[in-house]
Amino acid sequence: MRKASRLFEIIQMLRLARRPLTAAGMAERLEVTVRSVYRDIAALQAMRVPIEGARGLGYILRPGFDLPPLMFSIEEMEALVVALALLERSGDPELRGAARRVGDKIAGAVPAPLGRAFASRALHAWGAIPDPPEGIDLALVRRAIRDERKLVLDYRDEQGEATERTVCPLAVVYYPETTVMIAWCELRHALRHFRTDRVEHCEPTNASFAGAGDRMRESWITGWSPPPVAS
Numbered sequence: 001m002r003k004a005s006r007l008f009e010i011i012q013m014l015r016l017a018r019r020p021l022t023a024a025g026m027a028e029r030l031e032v033t034v035r036s037v038y039r040d041i042a043a044l045q046a047m048r049v050p051i052e053g054a055r056g057l058g059y060i061l062r063p064g065f066d067l068p069p070l071m072f073s074i075e076e077m078e079a080l081v082v083a084l085a086l087l088e089r090s091g092d093p094e095l096r097g098a099a100r101r102v103g104d105k106i107a108g109a110v111p112a113p114l115g116r117a118f119a120s121r122a123l124h125a126w127g128a129i130p131d132p133p134e135g136i137d138l139a140l141v142r143r144a145i146r147d148e149r150k151l152v153l154d155y156r157d158e159q160g161e162a163t164e165r166t167v168c169p170l171a172v173v174y175y176p177e178t179t180v181m182i183a184w185c186e187l188r189h190a191l192r193h194f195r196t197d198r199v200e201h202c203e204p205t206n207a208s209f210a211g212a213g214d215r216m217r218e219s220w221i222t223g224w225s226p227p228p229v230a231s
Contacts, residue, residue, distance in 0.1 A: 020058025085125035094139040133196040154201040
């Protein structure tokens, strides 16, 4: 177990303990030496975690201390680093900005050993960042999905045929080269996949499909396969 993960586990054990915990007992649970536990406790105390006690007597966490709102293992932190890096390669400007803000918040909310996972710059996502679609605002699509509001699209399909579609947006699938919106199309009376770079114009409406979104989305997920990018 890496040191950052051990520090987290020691805090968790002390938080949940109803009596002082000895270094030997913690070492047995963590499968490390007692000396390692002593060093980890000293490191936590240096970070102002209010651990009290002494060798041979046991340790407690002073009342009133709690973990930050976000606490992860080192592997979970690395997963977040990669996920946020991938979001920054998407063609959704609002999500790219949100990914940067999330990274800043997490880095500021976790203890220093875990925060270093964000600062190390050891994990990256690569590839060209696609241009945002010109005819549709992806932030508008995501809001319409949350609010279960219909959208009106001017859409040009693969053959170049232009149609106006009233749709119930259900999901967004991000590809490296483009973004696809999954929606119930009232013109086709079926679920359809719309490439957002083929949407020439999009307008929100006041028409609602409240209460039907989860059911339609479940219908899509039940028969799910990755939507073809060229649809």
